[in-house]
Amino acid sequence: MKSKMWGGRFSKKTNPLVEEFTRSIQFDKKLAEYDCIGSLAHIDILKKAGLLTPGEHKKLQSGLKGILSSIKKGSFKVNDSFEDIHSYIQSLLEKKSGKAALKLHTCRSRNDQVLFDTKLYSLKNISVSLNIFSGLIEKLNSVAKANAAVIMPGYTHLQHAMPVRLYDYLGAYAQMFSRDVKRLSNASDNIKLTMGSGAIAGTCIDYSKYSVTSVYPCAICAPANSIDTVSDRDFVIEILSALATTGMHLSRLAEDMILWATKEFDFIDIDDAFCTGSSLMPQKKNPDVLELIRGNTGKLYGNLMSVMVMMKGLPLSYNRDMQLDKEPLFDSFDIIQKELMIVTELFSNIKFKNENMEKGLQNESLYATDIADYLVQKGTAFKDAHAIIGKLIAYKLKTNKEIKNMFNAELNSFHPALNKKVVKEIIDPKASVMSKRSIKRK
């Protein structure tokens, strides 16, 4: 029979609907490992404060270590009828360590405990995510290097703009993900692991006893302000915001790849292992993985919004509303970690169809700005050059002639500096890319 951590003052059993409605164990069981780590630190503090005898401390420590190792081994079974993971671990410990376990919750409130666990979970998952991020960034950089010579049409407004290097296109995504890494690292740096806030007002243990250095991945200390500490979910919002931004970057990458895999673009071939088929149309090879990455962005934004709105207008300090921060947080980490891993693998086996990118580069409009820049070098003001080349393009479209095939007299009529030799030199993907000197070439 499970006993509640707070049953004393109640004369009636909790309504089963209320039990069910308030329960969080079905999702906060993810915090089990961090709850044990926190309790291990907490019993050290209790011992230092003289609130546990060495014998009691030893019993609790071995009980908690036993639970921790069962979690790590995967043999830990959760009883979902408990209110939350904190009360479940408390009850397990009562079985394992006997009476000493009744002292575990001395000078502690779940308001502080859940915060500690969520912070530790966050630190761990940020570090896992950063590792996966670095694999993806490395992969993008190596694919970019392997395709360093490939030039493709660059788009603005999804219209042909100017030739660009595939190297730089992939580098753009690597740069976005590097910013994401910074955002997540900042969120990690902002997390202060504290203990000693109690429910709101602090505890009777001297603050000096709360300095514990043995806990992964950083030291614990007493809070500067216990009211703010138990009220604070800024760290959750910062993480969700960083993850939502990553989701946005991944969805843009996914959209580019979806477009590039169409018959119309035909710039890439995605490995069969990363595509799915149609139950009706035998010919189909669909980029469902990329579509789901694009689609998940809605969930990532929703997770951020739900916590932002949940926190809005909450009076200080802890309110039960805050229990609802966990599912969005867990969900966003799960989504992003999976997506980063899958995109890394997808890029290990992607094939670029250089010949189709080259075909796209035959569109002479891509070089219009280069021809205007040439006139500028010859002393024409840019605005005039823009108008002249605009007319040349209009003429090309009207007559359906290639600029390269126009006669000297035709070209001359637009500007005396234009002739067949000049336009032939300018309308060249490599020359176009090399003429852009504002970016230091790697």
Ligand code: ARG
């Ligand atoms: N399960 C709660 C949460 O996740 C922690 C429990 C605090 N409950 C309380 N009545 N003070 O936020």
